[in-house]
Structure formats: structure tokens, C-alpha cells
Amino acid sequence: MLGTVLLLLALAKPVCPSPSGVTSRRAEALKKLLEVFGMEDPPPPPAHSKQPPQYMVDLFNTVANADGVTKNPDILEGNTVRSFLDKTHGEEMRFLFILSSVAKNEKILTAELHLFRLWPRASNGPKRQHFCQVSIYQVLERSELDAPGGKKLLATRLVSLQGSGWEVFAITQAVRDWTEDESNNQGLLVTVQGPGGSPLNPPPLRFASGRDHHESKKPMLVLFTDDGRRGASLPTAGFPADLQPPAPVLPAKKLTGRRSTRSLDQLQPCQRHPLSVDFEEIGWSGWIISPRGYNAYHCKGSCPFPLGENMRPTNHATVQSIINALKLSEGVSSPCCVPDKLYSINLLYFDDDENVVLKQYDDMVAGSCGCH
Incomplete structure (x- = not known):
């Protein structure tokens, strides 16, 4: 890489x-x-100045530092998080999410329906409910919702009528059905009833719709998936916040005369050096939301005999350096300076359908270097 x-x-x-x-x-x-990055072509930039859902921005900041490097590899379930906005723009309690951008090889780990609970309507009666029952149904037959096979219950629970905020419902199995057969995706239906299932007219609880409310409150489907990609067998871990490029080690005597760059490099021991990747220079800043770039680092320098512990040598590298130094076998070179620890990075970006995706990529940053 x-x-x-x-x-x-x-x-x-x-x-x-x-x-x-x-x-x-x-x-x-x-x-x-x-x-x-697992793509054939770069996604086109959004047609207009589109803002990513705040949930996805917050998730990125939780998972990664400012350069996109993973803080803790155990925070994220799987390696991909996809967000989809409602496409109905019609009835207030009916939702439809188009999942065509989900790859066939992606394993659906968790699927969540995120609905923003609005402030409850004012009650004119003497008694006011404190809770209501919210139920999420998978639509099986759009034209026959009330028929026995018209809908399937996915989740139900009591929701407070105090204040406003996000409500999250797990609907994993329904989304798995949709990704296996797109024709099964007839959308979702949300109902609001009294605590015992009694009808409420009008219902005191409402959720923001994709048509009438601000972008930040629109209904959203969030998928946590794994696409099966795995990194190399090198040790991987969260990226320490204080990990900085090591100070260059210079030879004790001042160099005189002309030397090639290659010769100068060989005088320095194996160590990590900066390697900037700027997405704006590459031409990808239109569809990548965060980060704007990152430091991949690279390993450079010599692995001279004898190899000290600071060179982080493997046993094989130590033996190879001895064979090379003593000329015990022809054609055996000295060990190479290579990454011995790699970290993952995260990209937050717009896909081809203008959905926002958070994806984690293994083995993208050289965390340290050693002689191997």
C-alpha cells in the first residue's frame, strides 16, 4: 500500500x-x-452543498482522530457504517430506504432505524399521557397493510412524551431480507398508540419526516456491516495520541565531500519518516468529508550489524545480519527496514447515491519500523 x-x-x-x-x-x-479503498471509480461530489448527518460526523470523531487514524479498533462493529435517508417524502409515518449501494459481500451486523422525536402536541384534556407505545412494522403488502399478511412487527416499546430527541430501533433481520432480495423492500410503517395498544387520535407523539423538517432531523437508516477485508498479519492497535515521528539520528562526525542521497540514507539507522497523503491534491476532496488527508509514514534507513534492540529486529533478521556480516553465504543481503506495526484509518465520504459512509481501512499507517 x-x-x-x-x-x-x-x-x-x-x-x-x-x-x-x-x-x-x-x-x-x-x-x-x-x-x-475498495472502489473502481471515485464517487461524484454531491450535486449541491450537502451536509452529512450529524450522527455520522460524531461517530467518525469517536472512532478516529483528526487524521482519520483509528483511536481504538474495538469501538466499531465491523468495518463499515452506512447511512440512508428516507426516500418517501410523503406520508408522515411511512419510510423507505434504498439500499442498492450495499455490496453483495457485505455482512449486515446491525441495522438501526433512527427517528427524531418532536415535541409532543399540547393536550387539551385534564389528563395527559406520560408514555405511548411506538411500533415499527416491515411493510409486506403496500396496498393491504391491514390484512393479516400486510405487515410484520419488528420492534415495539414505550416512549416518553417528555421532551424531544432521537429514538433508535433495531431492525436487523428486515434489512438482511431486503439486501438478499430487493423486491422485499416495501418500506417501514410506524404506529403510535396508548401504553396498552389503545388508539390515540390524534397521536400526541410525532417524528420528524424527510419532507417537512430540517436535514439534521430526517429519518435515517444506519447499517453496521463488514465487507470481509482483512489486513496483514502485522500487529495492529489503536493509534497512540502522542506517537510522533522519531527524531532523526545523525552520524557523530560532520559529513564532508559529495555523497549521493542514497549514501546519506544508508548512514542513518532504520526509522520512520513522514509521508503525507493529501486528498485535495489527489482531487478527491469533493466526495471525502473527513479527513482532508493523513500521514501514512514510511520506513527508511540501514540495518547494520550488530542489530540492537532499538532496531526491533526479528530473530530471523538477526541471523540474516550475522550471515551477511561474516560473508558465510553468497547473495545474502542485510535485513530491510520495513513497518513492523500498522494502524488503520477511517474515511467519511459520500457514495455514488449521496449516502454518507464511514469505512475503516486496515494497514494504512506505519506505526513503527524495524529490521526484518
Whole structure:
């Protein structure tokens, strides 16, 4: 992955005007980088200045730091969170979410219906209910909702009539049915009744609709999924907040005369160096919400004999360095300076359908370097 990024950065800002060959290589590098992010083509930027749901922004900030690096790998269930807004724009208590952007290989772990509870209507009667019963149904037959097979109960509970705020209902099995067969997706129906199931007319509790209320309160379906991608076998962990690039170790004597860059690099021991990936320079800032870029880091330097503990060598690297130093076998080079710890990053972005997605990618940041 780091090799792909290095190639991309080398081609992103050519020193001379780009001939067609360099332009072609840059396009190929961008295509390879898209493959790292599990995409064939970059999603188009939203048609207008669209704001992501606050829930998704808050989730990103909980999971990742400002550079998108994962704070704790156990916070997120799976590696993808998808949000969908209601597409009905019609009846107040009927909702429809189009899930065509969910990949066939994605495993649905949890599905949640998020509804914003509005302030209750004023009651004219002497007695006022403190709770009401909210039920979520999967629509099976749109034209025959009241028939025995017209709808299927997914969730029900008592909801307070005090104040306003988000209510979340688990509807995992229904969404699994929809992703297996799109024709099963006839939408959702929400009913509000008295605590014992008695009718309330008009119901004192209302939820924000996609048609009449602010973007921040629109009904939303949130899916936590896993697409089966796994990183390398290197140790992975949350990214320590205080982890900074190590200070360069310079040779004790001042260098004199002309030396190649390669020679200078070989004089420095194996260590981690910055490697900036800027999504705006790449041309992806239109569809990536956060982060604007990140530091991938890369490993560079020599692994001279004898390898100290600060080189974080494996046993194999130690043996290889001895064989190389003593010339016990021809063609055996010294160990290489490579990442020995990798961290994941998170992207918050708009997909092809302008849904907001939070996706976690393994092995994207070199956390430390060692001689292997």
C-alpha cells in the first residue's frame, strides 16, 4: 500500500509539464489507490452543498482522530457504517430506504432505524399521557397493510412524551431480507398508540419526516456491516495520541565531500519518516468529508550489524545480519527496514447515491519500523 502511495505522490506534482506517458501513469496510480479503498471509480461530489448527518460526523470523531487514524479498533462493529435517508417524502409515518449501494459481500451486523422525536402536541384534556407505545412494522403488502399478511412487527416499546430527541430501533433481520432480495423492500410503517395498544387520535407523539423538517432531523437508516477485508498479519492497535515521528539520528562526525542521497540514507539507522497523503491534491476532496488527508509514514534507513534492540529486529533478521556480516553465504543481503506495526484509518465520504459512509481501512499507517 505504501509503495502505491509513494508512486502516487511522485506523480501528483511533476517537476516538468506532464507528457502523455506520465499522465497515463498518474491515472494508473490513482486507479491503484482507489483499489486500496475498495472502489473502481471515485464517487461524484454531491450535486449541491450537502451536509452529512450529524450522527455520522460524531461517530467518525469517536472512532478516529483528526487524521482519520483509528483511536481504538474495538469501538466499531465491523468495518463499515452506512447511512440512508428516507426516500418517501410523503406520508408522515411511512419510510423507505434504498439500499442498492450495499455490496453483495457485505455482512449486515446491525441495522438501526433512527427517528427524531418532536415535541409532543399540547393536550387539551385534564389528563395527559406520560408514555405511548411506538411500533415499527416491515411493510409486506403496500396496498393491504391491514390484512393479516400486510405487515410484520419488528420492534415495539414505550416512549416518553417528555421532551424531544432521537429514538433508535433495531431492525436487523428486515434489512438482511431486503439486501438478499430487493423486491422485499416495501418500506417501514410506524404506529403510535396508548401504553396498552389503545388508539390515540390524534397521536400526541410525532417524528420528524424527510419532507417537512430540517436535514439534521430526517429519518435515517444506519447499517453496521463488514465487507470481509482483512489486513496483514502485522500487529495492529489503536493509534497512540502522542506517537510522533522519531527524531532523526545523525552520524557523530560532520559529513564532508559529495555523497549521493542514497549514501546519506544508508548512514542513518532504520526509522520512520513522514509521508503525507493529501486528498485535495489527489482531487478527491469533493466526495471525502473527513479527513482532508493523513500521514501514512514510511520506513527508511540501514540495518547494520550488530542489530540492537532499538532496531526491533526479528530473530530471523538477526541471523540474516550475522550471515551477511561474516560473508558465510553468497547473495545474502542485510535485513530491510520495513513497518513492523500498522494502524488503520477511517474515511467519511459520500457514495455514488449521496449516502454518507464511514469505512475503516486496515494497514494504512506505519506505526513503527524495524529490521526484518
